[in-house]
Amino acid sequence: MTDTKVPSTPDPGVEVAGRPSYGRLTSGEQALVAAAADLVPLLRDNADRADRDRKLPEENIAALRDAGLLRLSVPAAYGGHAAGMRTLLAVLEEVGRGCASTAWVLSIFYSGGVFAGLLGDPVRQRIWAGNPDTTLCGVIGVPVPVRTVEGGLVLDGQWGWASGLHHADWIGLDVVTERDGAPERGVALLPTAELSTRDTWHMAGMRGTGSDSVVAEEVFVPEEQFLSFARSATGAYRRGGEDEALTRTPFPEGLMVPFIGSLLGMGRAVYEQIVEKLRAGRPVVSAASLHARAVDAPGVQANVADAATLIDSAVLQAGRAADDIDRAAVTGAALTPVVQARLRVDISYAARQIRQAVDLLLDVGGASRFDLSSPVQRIWRDVGTASRHPAFTAEINRERYSRLLLGLD
Incomplete structure (x- = not known):
């Protein structure tokens, strides 16, 4: 987007109960x-x-x-x-x-x-060219071996889980082939109509993503629809110009940061629904309580404040990661190893903060939030599932980050 920046005061932070500020968007x-x-x-x-x-x-x-x-x-x-x-x-x-x-x-x-x-x-x-609303999904993580033939690749195998599969026109599949005696990994893009699907997505949360598996049976993919990770690392696919900044998106961090966006929304959704109930005067069902309304209890108030702070912190960390990605895409400068590691830690901790915030809110929201008629229980399941995506594995991400900070790598 190239329109003029809207003048604004310095970003004061994020209001959980209102629309968050994301700096100076156009x-x-x-x-x-x-x-x-x-x-x-x-x-x-x-x-x-x-x-x-x-x-x-x-x-x-x-x-x-x-x-x-x-x-x-x-x-x-x-x-x-x-x-x-x-x-x-x-x-x-x-x-x-x-x-x-x-x-x-x-x-x-x-x-x-x-x-x-x-x-x-x-x-x-x-x-x-015929439809700017064409949708593309992808499966990246575990490459499936494919064959190199004249003019391209032949795919035969199964890939899962493909989020968005049921509404995608094209799909990118993680593949590995042998060329000149060495393995070459990359993504093969092809229309989803050339594949079949298998019903494999049976999860407690994020069920609506429809992340079933796809199956290719001797499907040919032209060479021009194959993106080599090795070539991408050399900048072979980058283009110049402001309108082509996305071709300079750092990989793989630029594909990991987007996942945190949905979790930020989940955190806000639970916050809004729990706080609405509290403001409406939800009673305290406890003989030990000194307050008729939950909202008047200091412990409830503290949980709400802590949850709001955790959500704010997650938004701020995610925003910093987004700024790093955008800066690299605009300038074409490579991310340093420390920044690469910090980006992963940022989104990992942001995901954990959303999960912690949701737990705090549910602690004061009452057991009725787990009734199957309550949307909060669905979001709770979604948070639990999404926050454990491999992109958010803090136990691994912080080890790499700490070793770089301490000069061990």
């Missing part, structure tokens, strides 16, 4: 965040259905499309917003207030667009 970026916020009532109404059906309602995808949010990472040349990470997290936080699974899938679509944008113009035109 007017166009602010419009995207506002469009996401407008979708919250619809997404909230559909969230139980997404959880029950284990995939997003078509109505949710249509709403994202109508709001222009499927174009967040589409290059400007193809009618997209080419939005940076700060904008993405602000959008995802709003979407996540309404439906955690929808926000997660939208983050996947964003990353899919970043990957596709790295490829040559013929492939980009194939994907977006």
Whole structure:
């Protein structure tokens, strides 16, 4: 996005009960965040259905499309917003207030667009020239061996779990092949219509992401639709110009940071619902209580303050990570090893802070929040599942960070 920055005072922080501040977004970026916020009532109404059906309602995808949010990472040349990470997290936080699974899938679509944008113009035109709202998901983590043949690759295997699969037009699959006697790993992009699916997504939380598995049976992928990790590390896919900044997104950190956006929205959603109940005068059901209303108890007040602070801290840490990604994309400068490690720690701790905040709020929200009719119990399951994604493994991320800080690596 290239429109003029809106003048603002220095960012004073985040108001949990209101719309958070994300620094100096442009007017166009602010419009995207506002469009996401407008979708919250619809997404909230559909969230139980997404959880029950284990995939997003078509109505949710249509709403994202109508709001222009499927174009967040589409290059400007193809009618997209080419939005940076700060904008993405602000959008995802709003979407996540309404439906955690929808926000997660939208983050996947964003990353899919970043990957596709790295490829040559013929492939980009194939994907977006006729439809800038084309959606791309992906599976990266465990590469599946494939064969190199003349003109491309032949895929035969299974990949899981593919979040957003049921609403994606294209998909990027983590593959490894042998070339010149050495393994070469990368992502093969192809239309989802060329694959079959297997019903493998049976989870306690984030059920609406529909993260089933995909199966390829002797599927040919042209060489021009293969993105080599080795070549990407050398900057081979980068493009110049302000509108192509996303092609300079640091990998893999630039694909990990988006995941935190939906969790920020979940934290705010639980906060808003619990605080609303407390303000409405929820009674204390305890013979030992000195207060008729829960809101008047100092312990309840302390939990709310602590939860708000944890959510604020998570937003601030995520925002710092987003700024690092955006700065690297704009300047083309590589992230230092210390910054790479800190980015992972930032989002890991942000995820933990959201989980802790939700637990504190539930401690004062009452056992009725776990009734199956309460949306809070669904969000609690979503937080528990999403915050344990491999991107948020603090036990591993902090070891790497500490070794760099101490000069051991």
